[in-house]
Amino acid sequence: MLHSESTSGALVNWDVLTWAPGSLSNSYDVDPSKAGTDVTFTITGTKTDFTNDQASGVLTPAITQSLAGGLSPVQKSLQLAADLRTNSKITMTVAFSSLYTLGVKNVTFSLFDIDLETNKDRISSIFGIALDGSKVQPTITYGSAINFSGSGQGQILTGISSSPDTGPGSGAGTATISFGSTPIKGFSFTWTNSNGAPFYQQIAMGDVSFDVVPEPNPTALVLLICVLAAAMTRPRNAVRNRARR
Numbered sequence: 001m002l003h004s005e006s007t008s009g010a011l012v013n014w015d016v017l018t019w020a021p022g023s024l025s026n027s028y029d030v031d032p033s034k035a036g037t038d039v040t041f042t043i044t045g046t047k048t049d050f051t052n053d054q055a056s057g058v059l060t061p062a063i064t065q066s067l068a069g070g071l072s073p074v075q076k077s078l079q080l081a082a083d084l085r086t087n088s089k090i091t092m093t094v095a096f097s098s099l100y101t102l103g104v105k106n107v108t109f110s111l112f113d114i115d116l117e118t119n120k121d122r123i124s125s126i127f128g129i130a131l132d133g134s135k136v137q138p139t140i141t142y143g144s145a146i147n148f149s150g151s152g153q154g155q156i157l158t159g160i161s162s163s164p165d166t167g168p169g170s171g172a173g174t175a176t177i178s179f180g181s182t183p184i185k186g187f188s189f190t191w192t193n194s195n196g197a198p199f200y201q202q203i204a205m206g207d208v209s210f211d212v213v214p215e216p217n218p219t220a221l222v223l224l225i226c227v228l229a230a231a232m233t234r235p236r237n238a239v240r241n242r243a244r245r
Helices: 218-244
Strands: 008-012 025-028 039-045 062-064 077-084 089-096 104-112 121-130 139-142 146-149 156-159 175-178 184-193 199-205 208-212
Touching (some): 077 184, 139 146
Antiparallel strands (some): 008 208, 025 039, 062 077, 104 175, 104 199, 104 208, 121 156, 121 184, 139 175
């Protein structure tokens, strides 16, 4: 049997990473098995709507502890705060290294504080990007402040009630998104306003975990080829020996 190298697990851990406040793209080396950039986060859309986090005063996007997502102790997360309005559209795209030739799997992350204040937070266009460029549907679990609708690649999360930013009950606005065992090379989601005049809204992205799909072990591959070659050669030699007798 051909054995592969062991699966490499990696974690985008916001507690140990940095993000220049207000910047819209950052790359990180988080895979201990491979040197260099492993994952890149890029934010596009109605970027002029971004504003300062009301709790810390820092311009977002930024790494903060302002939204707990039900976690205790509170961990840092990548916060997005904006004065969203009708037709506001902010998209997060995450791309994994092209050196992961077979992609990554078991990609999982959470979004915090999807809820309803004056306007509803709305998360849509949630999909993984397969190696051939096609879209991969996620599996989503969600808290009581969130309404789930749609199916497949059209799943939508909409805030339907208020959830506290931190402390007890803050998990009501948390959704956990996973792409399972399907190999992907990235994923994306879009944050929009439900409709209405500009109003302060915020969500945060928790840690992102993933496993690198291992490539075949080259030594094992050579051994397999040798075994197959030997198996194919033996019958022919046996026939020649019988013919001589």
